[in-house]
Amino acid sequence: MIPFELAEPKSLTEAIKLLAPDDAMVRPIAGGTALMLMMKAGVFHPTRLVSLGKIEKKYSGIAAGKDGLRIGAMTTLSALEQSLDMKKLAPVITRTLRTLSNVRVRNVATVGGALAHADPHMDLPPVLIALGASMSIAGPSGERELAVEDLFTGYYETVLQKNELIAEVRVPSQDGTRAAYMKVTTGSADDWPALGVAVALQSDGNAVKSARVVVSAATSKAMRLPGAEAALAGQRIDDKILARAGEAAANEADFIADVRGSVSYKRELLRVYIGRAVRAALESGAH
Amino acid sequence: MTARTIHFTLNGAPVTADIKPHHNLVELLQTHFGLTGARESCGQGLCGCCTVLVDGRAVSGCLFLAVRIDGTEVVTIEGLDAGGKLNPMQEAFVETGAFQCGYCTPGFILMANQLLDAHPDPDDDQIRHYLSGNLCRCAAYPQIIDAVKLAAKKRKTIAA
Numbered sequence A: 001m002i003p004f005e006l007a008e009p010k011s012l013t014e015a016i017k018l019l020a021p022d023d024a025m026v027r028p029i030a031g032g033t034a035l036m037l038m039m040k041a042g043v044f045h046p047t048r049l050v051s052l053g054k055i056e057k058k059y060s061g062i063a064a065g066k067d068g069l070r071i072g073a074m075t076t077l078s079a080l081e082q083s084l085d086m087k088k089l090a091p092v093i094t095r096t097l098r099t100l101s102n103v104r105v106r107n108v109a110t111v112g113g114a115l116a117h118a119d120p121h122m123d124l125p126p127v128l129i130a131l132g133a134s135m136s137i138a139g140p141s142g143e144r145e146l147a148v149e150d151l152f153t154g155y156y157e158t159v160l161q162k163n164e165l166i167a168e169v170r171v172p173s174q175d176g177t178r179a180a181y182m183k184v185t186t187g188s189a190d191d192w193p194a195l196g197v198a199v200a201l202q203s204d205g206n207a208v209k210s211a212r213v214v215v216s217a218a219t220s221k222a223m224r225l226p227g228a229e230a231a232l233a234g235q236r237i238d239d240k241i242l243a244r245a246g247e248a249a250a251n252e253a254d255f256i257a258d259v260r261g262s263v264s265y266k267r268e269l270l271r272v273y274i275g276r277a278v279r280a281a282l283e284s285g286a287h
Numbered sequence B: 001m002t003a004r005t006i007h008f009t010l011n012g013a014p015v016t017a018d019i020k021p022h023h024n025l026v027e028l029l030q031t032h033f034g035l036t037g038a039r040e041s042c043g044q045g046l047c048g049c050c051t052v053l054v055d056g057r058a059v060s061g062c063l064f065l066a067v068r069i070d071g072t073e074v075v076t077i078e079g080l081d082a083g084g085k086l087n088p089m090q091e092a093f094v095e096t097g098a099f100q101c102g103y104c105t106p107g108f109i110l111m112a113n114q115l116l117d118a119h120p121d122p123d124d125d126q127i128r129h130y131l132s133g134n135l136c137r138c139a140a141y142p143q144i145i146d147a148v149k150l151a152a153k154k155r156k157t158i159a160a
Helices: A012-018 A032-039 A076-082 A084-089 A089-097 A102-109 A111-115 A124-130 A226-233 A239-251 A261-283 B025-033 B088-096 B103-116 B124-131 B141-159
Strands: A003-009 A024-030 A048-051 A062-065 A068-070 A134-139 A142-147 A153-154 A164-174 A177-184 A193-204 A207-214 B004-010 B013-019 B051-054 B059-061 B073-075
Touching: A003 A102, A012 A048, A012 A134, A012 A164, A032 A068, A032 A164, A068 A084, A076 A084, A076 A089, A076 A111, A089 A124, A089 A177, A089 B051, A102 B059, A102 B103, A111 A124, A111 A164, A124 A177, A124 A193, A124 A207, A177 A261, A193 A261, A207 A226, A207 A239, A207 A261, A207 B025, A226 A239, A239 A261, B013 B025, B025 B051, B051 B103, B088 B103, B103 B124, B103 B141, B124 B141
Parallel strands: A003 A048, A024 A048, B004 B073
Antiparallel strands: A062 A068, A068 A164, A134 A142, A134 A164, A177 A193, A193 A207, B004 B013, B051 B059, B051 B073
């Protein structure tokens, strides 16, 4: 790798001061599993990295409260996977993490990094969006709240300023939610997916009151599909309703082609997988 | 760029190294300590040949900045046969013939040890789950799974 400077601040506030609002070559690094790949591939040449590994311990941990879970941004994906609080609140997250990369990567990669990196193929963002998660974002003038669904603007792009850091992720209570995440890997089973679909339903048996449906990987960013959500809301689920929701999703998603599939292939995948994900959510049992 | 000094425990012994910020853990082990058991193969965290245990948890050495080792306990394959006796997992790999060329073997053994630490009596699904991020191009997978089960038995016998 190309040499760079490394800063290791002891606090989040100090880390923010070391970041540069106008310099894209100065970047924060958490677990580093994604950035290391980009640096080794020669597509990212930082002049300075600000390591978050030594900031306050309170940013690595999961706290359960009345209104849900607060997850420090430096919490590793393994810690989240093994958290009994997480499994109780939203078992869909636990299930999703089991097929996210491999144990070694999950031991190092962080929740904040999995969001800030904004690679549309990542598994956690669509699930967090479906569950209505939000973030606390720290910057030079304090903290602000942002819904995860409002974070992404495009491939590797977010609304975060270059001197802002995700401090905490909040997953609200999921009383009665039934949720599922499905991904389609067209290479090996643990390859990046060609499609990810996350669904979170409020339902009474087969009757769906409301739905949050999120697509990832087939698009340039993880995003909700309001047409598919509307096709499901207030309906008793059967093949006809699922076909209608799949059709709406296929028409509204903005697909991108890559080595894992063409636009037409991904459109067909989504058309089919909306139904499969909804059925998986209904069968998963309420949270 | 400025070198810095890090202190950590390597296979049980306290050590110090002067490193550059852009060096990864595999480079650190190979160039400063002559340890070649962790080797970079795919370079992307997929194959597991660079597996190292940091504070008891398996990491991909090729994707891990060496500076982050400061203050930790590092175990490599070279540290498993303390006192000249093979670790139960190493014995089990030998006894079941769980390798051909052996290039991936250190990574499999370290990863499988983390598995047994978490799940002392793993079923096939747990074994496959933990080892899904380790690739054996000789395809010794059936024997590797046998080896993990044998090692689980050996560890129980030792503990009993």
